[in-house]
Amino acid sequence: MIEIIPAIDIIGGKCVRLSEGDFARKTVYDDDPASVARRFADAGIRRLHVVDLDGAKTGSPKNLTVLERIAAINELTVDFGGGIKNDRDIAAAFDAGAAIVSVGSVAVKDPATLERWIGKYGGERIFLGADARDGMIAVNGWQTATEYVVVPFLQRWVDAGIKSAFVTDISKDGMLAGPAVELYKDVVAAMPQLALVASGGVSSMDDIRELDRIGCAGVIIGKAIYEGRVTVEEISEYVG
Helix, strand or coil: CCEEEEEEEEECCEEEEEECCEEEEEEEEECCHHHHHHHHHHCCCCEEEEEEHHHHHHCCCCCHHHHHHHHCCCCCEEEEECCCCCHHHHHHHHHCCCCEEEECHHHHHCHHHHHHHHHHHCHHHEEEEEEEECCEEEECCCCEEEEEEHHHHHHHHHHHCCCEEEEEECCCCCCCCCCCHHHHHHHHHHCCCCEEEEECCCCCHHHHHHHHHHCCCEEEECHHHHCCCCCCCHHHHHCC
């Protein structure tokens, strides 16, 4: 059964969402991300995807104190990312309470470091983010395009020991226009051993059921929850 993973995106210590990764198109949903996390935990959610958007933009985590407050909620497993580029950053994220660290840009820019982290922390504690625009990987908080194609990029890291990855179609993210189902089908077909987490575009329970049907291990949901398109009550069939 697919795992529901609500997203908490943080700018300036507040819970926000962007549209298509555009920092100029920001909606603030709550001034206290930890209270949002508590509401999810009380509803039976057991995993959160926490993104330090300030960190993603600047290249170094900026909201570790917020992470500490969220991770103090014992029922939750928190994966945390945003600007984690070096040994100091990843150690600080784990020290602040992250159970899993999500990385993206470092896989493109400094693969030797990511290989070393997989060896040190274990592939199951590194959540690989593959952010795509027109089928190509983008980095630096979605601001920089690369020449890497999604499926071969993921395969390279599965071979290196990565167990799970989340793939975001940037054009879908925050747009409530439906997820990138065809892209996810391609990934599942190519790498059935990878725990694939869909991210971006979910607007309804039908989207979640479709992602479950095609074999996604999890789905990250942000705007659809915050705007009431998908309620915690509705996702109860996938919780617990």
